[in-house]
Amino acid sequence: MTPPTDKPRLSREHMLGLLKQMIRIRRFEAKCAELYTQEKIRGFMHLYDGEEAVAVGVIPVLEKRDRIVATYREHGHALVRGVPMTTVLAEMYGKQDGCSRGRGGSMHLFDRATNFYGGNAIVGGGLPTAVGLALADRMRGDDSITACFFGEGAVAEGEFHESLNLAALWGLPVLFVCENNLYAMGTALAISESETNIQRKAACYQIASEAVDGMDVIAVEAAARRAVQAVRETRKPYFLECRTYRLRAHSMFDAQLYRDKAEVEVWRHKEPIVRYQGWLEANHLIHPEDLARMESEVAAEIAEAVAFGEAGTWEPVEQLTRFTYAEAAAQADR
């Protein structure tokens, strides 16, 4: 683990909070997988198992006024940002009580209250949106920044390059966060990129960058602090590559024919929760009762979310064509 020496204000409470957030995502998604097998959740569902340190390390560093653009593997980002677990799960149930009224599902969690601009299921599709959000802030002189998450698969898309260029060219406050989990669905980085060092791509666009061990939540948080500070002070983009690994299948339909079990096992030893928890224990920063309390609080929150999802209601079919265009009330408050 990276010793948190460069952050003297890190309290024990804060460090336990990081662990709890990671456990919260992990346990929540384990429940989602269970609900998926029960067919409570359908469609495509992508789990964040192994990558939790990225969202947990980056998102709390942002301010409330900042904006977030995420991908289709965004349950963790939504939860850490503060989208209630109840409405996230109701969304995955397809209930109208969901954070996107059941119109989006697992891949399209949105929440205006927390400036969460959604799970985007077109790889690379969220990057231009992030550029535009930041452009609006720049033109108005607002000091918000936009954090844009994407996987290394997006690097092969033209929109990645167009967006980095525009953000640098126009001086836009975007924090690009690449969650490099080494596989674009089942295609390994080495067989999709001629230059596999993703961080180096940013240099071509004159964007300051840093690569960090994305399995180390303390390291991610420290890097995110540097990155966010840089974006806020310079009003220019910054590129943070978080090197991580997806421990579970790409989606619930993935037989994982493209990678060895042995490789997954190697990464399992580096996985962020066990590793961070072990470090906390070795440094006597956590006690068994802390962990027990955390687990029981998370279990209670999940139980509440499941109850909320179950109790949620289906939108009447008569409303099928709503939300295609703005409605009168929505127009009035534009």
Next chain:
Amino acid sequence: MPQEMIHPGTTELTYRDAVREAIRDAMRRDDRVFLMGEDVGRYGGCYAVSKGLLAEFGPERIRDTPLSESGFTGAGIGAAMAGMRPIVELMTVNFSLLALDQIFNSAVTVRHMSGNQFGVPLVIRMATGAGRQLAAQHSHSLEGWYAHIPGIKVLAPATVEDARGMLWMALQDPDPALIFENVMLYNMTGKLAADAGPVNIDKAAVRRPGRDISLITYGGSLWKTLEAATVLAGENIDAEVIDLRSLRPLDDATIMTSVARTRRAIIVDEGWRSGSLSAEIGMRMVEQVFWELDAPIGRVCSAEVPIPYARHLENAAIPQVPNIVAAAKAVFGRA
């Protein structure tokens, strides 16, 4: 003298000037409005629409972009979601295909996918249509494709009034609006009232009243259709000409009222026939006014070929006055 022909209180200007006036007016009225696209600033716009605006509004609001159609269209989407009112200019409809992912997968879907939490009040303008010998990557009429998509508005100004007046209303719309400007109209002159301003963007217009047949068209084909109506008048066929103006939503009421009265209809559409907007309009007539019809519905569309370079072939590929006249006469069983 041309000046003497202009009614007091009107000015004569080109369609291009009218679009420019619309942009200038919107920029003055609302500081959230800005224009971005390839060569809109220093070059003055590929079709000279934005010439002079850079000097007036500066490079932040008349924003030249790199050749990144997807990137800057997406930036327009993000800026709109954050409360700005961007006008994105895509040089031609063929280039809009490079931004189609952003238009379709983001601009159109966000309101729905987010359960109405976010909207995209974005206006995208682009040139469309054939007639300048620009061949098969600059000349198509794909507005009908876009009109297929629920979640956007598709506008086709054919007159200087509409070129001047539609933009502001499109900017007031809380959802994405696409404005298609036919390249053959930019040099066309027309009269505009000195106090001309916003116009409605959801109604079709009867440009020439008539009793015998309804000729339904939009955009660059409007003027050919009006000319055809004049020819038909000489042959004792009194044609009504309807300018759709909005391709999505379609103003069914105006179309059906006309057709129910004339009992005959021809659709003139520079798009291809197969799977087209003309097919949609024809089918709506079948659904809504079938029993009022006295003759089969006719169509004049583009030939099913990429637009060729050679002038005579290009002319032959798209609707022309003689085709429209012939199609209308055929409805009456006349050659």
